[in-house]
Amino acid sequence: MVRVRPMNLRLDGEAVLALQQETYCTNFPGFQYGIEFEREFSRQLRHAERPDREELFVAEMNGQVVGFLWMGTLLAEFSPEPVQAIVKNVSVAPERRRQGIGRLLIQHGESWAMARGAPRVRLQVTVSNAAAVALYHDLGYSVDRYEMTKPLGSVSESGGLTPNG
Numbered sequence: 001m002v003r004v005r006p007m008n009l010r011l012d013g014e015a016v017l018a019l020q021q022e023t024y025c026t027n028f029p030g031f032q033y034g035i036e037f038e039r040e041f042s043r044q045l046r047h048a049e050r051p052d053r054e055e056l057f058v059a060e061m062n063g064q065v066v067g068f069l070w071m072g073t074l075l076a077e078f079s080p081e082p083v084q085a086i087v088k089n090v091s092v093a094p095e096r097r098r099q100g101i102g103r104l105l106i107q108h109g110e111s112w113a114m115a116r117g118a119p120r121v122r123l124q125v126t127v128s129n130a131a132a133v134a135l136y137h138d139l140g141y142s143v144d145r146y147e148m149t150k151p152l153g154s155v156s157e158s159g160g161l162t163p164n165g
């Protein structure tokens with residue numbers, strides 16, 4: 001049986017950190033995961049643990065942490081909805097995937113958001129992350145903005161840019 005509960009940074013920190021290398025390397029191709037990142041991530045978790053506009057949850061199964069959810073709220077600019085909720089991070093242990101834990105976590109986050117008066121949940125996901133994209137579609141999320149990118153070529157030895165294409 002899986003239950004979602006607030007994260008205890010001291011008890012769950014290591015298990016949550018263990019899920020992050022794949023999460024970041026999947027979503028940000030070429031990302032250099034290392035000790036500096038872990039320090040900064042841990043610092044941000046400590047900050048988020050203070051109960052104000054963010055909340056951290058874990059999914060627990062037989063006493064083991066098998067998933068993580070980081071929810072936040074933001075004051076939306078250019079929107080008639082002053083408060084929106086945001087999924088900042090969701091991850092499930094590789095050996096526990098496709099068992100409904102990701103879905104359970106996001107639904108928990110949606111209830112958290114509604115309880116805070118947020119009429120909308122927002123999130124960002126990398127297009128190549130097929131599992132996450134499928135999960136969000138399955139839960140009713142749709143694309144309302146594109147974030148676009150264009151490689152500008154590589155820097156040559158002399159420091160100039162070599163254009164692509």
Ligand SMILES: CC(C)(COP(=O)(O)OP(=O)(O)OC[C@H]1O[C@@H](n2cnc3c(N)ncnc32)[C@H](O)[C@@H]1OP(=O)(O)O)[C@@H](O)C(=O)NCCC(=O)NCCS
Pocket residue numbers: 022023026027089090091092093096097098099100101102103104124125126129130131132134135136138
């Ligand atoms: C994305 C992630 C959280 C999904 O967690 P999960 O527990 O495996 O997801 P669920 O079992 O709840 O899946 C729910 C639905 O999402 C879809 N889905 C999830 N994983 C999928 C996959 N690999 N391929 C296709 N569809 C998938 C399916 O519709 C699934 O329903 P079904 O199993 O009944 O077909 C997990 O793959 C993960 O931790 N990935 C690495 C971290 C990451 O990239 N997080 C997202 C950051 S934006």
